[in-house]
Amino acid sequence: MPTPSSSSTKNSCNSLDFERPSTTVDVVMFAVRDGRLHVLLVKRADTPGEPFPGQWALPGGYIDVLKDEDLEACALRKLKEKTGVVSPYLEQLGSWGSKTRDPRGWHSTHAYFALLPTASVITPVSGANASEADWIPIVGKGVSHKLAFDHQTILEAAVARLRNKVEYTSLPAFLLPETFTLSELQTAFETVLGRELDKSSFRKRVEDAELVVALKNKFREGSNRPAQIYKLRSKTAPVFFPRAIGDSKSRAAK
Amino acid sequence: MPTPSSSSTKNSCNSLDFERPSTTVDVVMFAVRDGRLHVLLVKRADTPGEPFPGQWALPGGYIDVLKDEDLEACALRKLKEKTGVVSPYLEQLGSWGSKTRDPRGWHSTHAYFALLPTASVITPVSGANASEADWIPIVGKGVSHKLAFDHQTILEAAVARLRNKVEYTSLPAFLLPETFTLSELQTAFETVLGRELDKSSFRKRVEDAELVVALKNKFREGSNRPAQIYKLRSKTAPVFFPRAIGDSKSRAAK
DNA sequence: AAAATAGTGTCTCTTAGACACTATTCC
DNA sequence: GGAATAGTGTCTAAGAGACACTATTTT
Known part of the structure; x- marks a missing residue:
């Protein structure tokens, strides 16, 4: 087990000197368009060397240790870059990390999910270096495109969480x-x-x-x-109902 | 916004070449002793240079990119090191990351919480480099010790999550x-x-x-x-009850 | 028989669902 | 008046709590 205070010298990104995983933040942004639930996806750059070139992915990327105070600020920054929305409903979804989910090596991502008001859905901003962004309809558990990384898993978790929470919030x-x-x-x-x-x-x-x-x-x-x-009554905090909306029908797990 | 493929040269921990946050995994381990809920805490080493020397903290630490396949495997490893328990109930709690939570720089942690069967509570293993470990009773929202880092916040989130989920699982x-x-x-x-x-x-x-x-x-x-x-009936999966246990009393938020 | 805990039955209250009903606008 | 959607009232069924009751063991 590596200890941060050991003084072997290998490389030094900061004061810690052993191999470390990379950290990203991804955001699953939901909105309703034409009476259907949609998610915002971006097309990855078609640069050789980049993993999953040209494939659809969740908006997100590396934490900027200079710009981002904390994880939520990072998620909000990415949200604003893509949609221009400043204060939507934002909730932490979970995190995914493994040796294999990114071909460049051990990566972990902090995933958030956001609910955007219909009004803000009009313009999918194709930001600075994001080649393309679009609202994609949710079909079944996720989306009918194949997604980069493990983003299909993350998206499915977000859809499941949203559907589950609708029952009682x-x-x-x-x-x-x-x-x-x-x-x-x-x-x-x-x-x-x-x-x-x-x-x-x-x-x-x-x-x-x-x-x-x-x-x-x-x-x-x-x-x-x-x-x-x-x-x-409250623009930010959701309400928790005392019972599930389906009541006699059992609430889905997790 | 840093891009992984940019080719400025600053330092190189792996193929990515910009300043990156460090990543840890912490585990909140709960057990019942003498009819009261307890959490396992460890005392941090009293080495100068180490942050929060001699203070109580949640067991956890850096991801070992060689040993740990993924985040959950890392949490299970830490659990086994401290308690010897191999397959308890383990659930992801959330993640916390910011510029300031660790004096050594931008850190993020993936927090898990575990429920241990009474039988396994007998021996708090003081492992390899952990100076001391003990079961501390939960008092109110957390614990009456001051904890290192933002571990008080994480512990309180774990206690809240546990209490909330008891209502319907x-x-x-x-x-x-x-x-x-x-x-x-x-x-x-x-x-x-x-x-x-x-x-x-x-x-x-x-x-x-x-x-x-x-x-x-x-x-x-x-x-x-x-x-x-x-x-x-199932040793691993919790059951979700159709209604909260308090029913007429409203369920707590989040 | 008494003590102690295990386990059951009965009543009431609350709330969600089903569904029929009334209300108010434009045409 | 008819079409269309807004909004309400009434009945029923299911589950949770309160609480009294029965059951089975040791001492």
């Missing part, structure tokens, strides 16, 4: 614009869950959880009865 | 020996939860979840009616 609310109607909120839940919900019990649930606040005299007009417009 | 079962009675199982839940449970509803819950299997003609004898002895 208000996460889909972060996929909507600032203001919305209850029907729109319900549709967001249904989009993520992949099944329809009963209107009456959904509304009771939302009401009891005090998730939203009605905006006085604000209504969504259409060719029918206008709908009350709401906003979230 | 069978995690405390992994704190018991192979076989146990339902009363012992209930006590394990109560120890972690920090509150008493109703016997009847607890047993219904366990029964409905098909968590345990009765051992034919095995009974725990005492100065009273003997109790049926059970074992877990």
Whole structure:
């Protein structure tokens, strides 16, 4: 077991002198487009020498020890670079690290997942050195492209986590614009869950959880009865419902 | 933003040539001793130059790129080194990384948490270079010692996660020996939860979840009616209950 | 028989789902 | 009035808690 204070000399990236794994941060960014859940992917540069050239991957990359104060700041930086969004819902997903997941050697990545409001979905920014970025629809457990590294695994974990948490939290609310109607909120839940919900019990649930606040005299007009417009009571913290939304159906594991 | 393929030359730990953070793995090991929840801590070496000399810390350390296939293998290695236990319940907790959490520079750690069966708690192994190790009781949100690095934060996250998951999973079962009675199982839940449970509803819950299997003609004898002895149906996977154990009481956040 | 713990049954309360119902707008 | 969506009320079923009850052992 290597100890940082040993004084064998091999190479020195800083005060520690033994072979160390490299560290990255990847972000799974979700948004709803055309009533379907999408994830933002980037196409890797087609440079020879780069691993997985030209393949789709999660946006992410190496931590910049000068720019990034901490892991979350690094994730937020990558988010802003790709989408321009400054403060979306962001949650740590997990980490993956092994000898083999990157052909360049021992790598570990800290994965985050983010929920972006519909409004911000318009422009996939093809940033500085990212050759291409696009919103790809979620199909089944993940995406129908083959992804670089172990990004398929990470994406599947993110989709599973999101679907699981929808059962007992208000996460889909972060996929909507600032203001919305209850029907729109319900549709967001249904989009993520992949099944329809009963209107009456959904509304009771939302009401009891005090998730939203009605905006006085604000209504969504259409060719029918206008709908009350709401906003979230808390723009950042999700609400935890006391029971799963499927109740009698058992909650999925992990 | 640094790119791995840039060819400025600064130093070279492997093929990547820019300043990189260091990576560790820490493990929060829980066990029940004398009816109370404990965590295994180690005392850091009292060597000058080492950060936090002589202070209590979570067991863990640098990834060994030669020995460790992946993050989980690294966590299991550290677990075995400290306790001798080979396959406990092990779950990824999260990761913490920042410029400031280690005085030696940008560090990130992958934290795991483990539940150890009572049987394995007897011997805190003071391994090779670990100067001292001991089981410390959980008090409130964490432990009453001051811990090295941000280990207090990590420990508190582990305690919170454990307490939260007890509400809807069978995690405390992994704190018991192979076989146990339902009363012992209930006590394990109560120890972690920090509150008493109703016997009847607890047993219904366990029964409905098909968590345990009765051992034919095995009974725990005492100065009273003997109790049926059970074992877990699955020694590794926790069971997820359809509802929180507190039900009407709301589940804690995160 | 008493003590002690194991194990069960009954009642009530809460909440989710099903589903029918009413309400309000535009055409 | 009809179409369309918003919003509400009523009934039922399932599961959790409270708590009293029975069961089986040792002393």
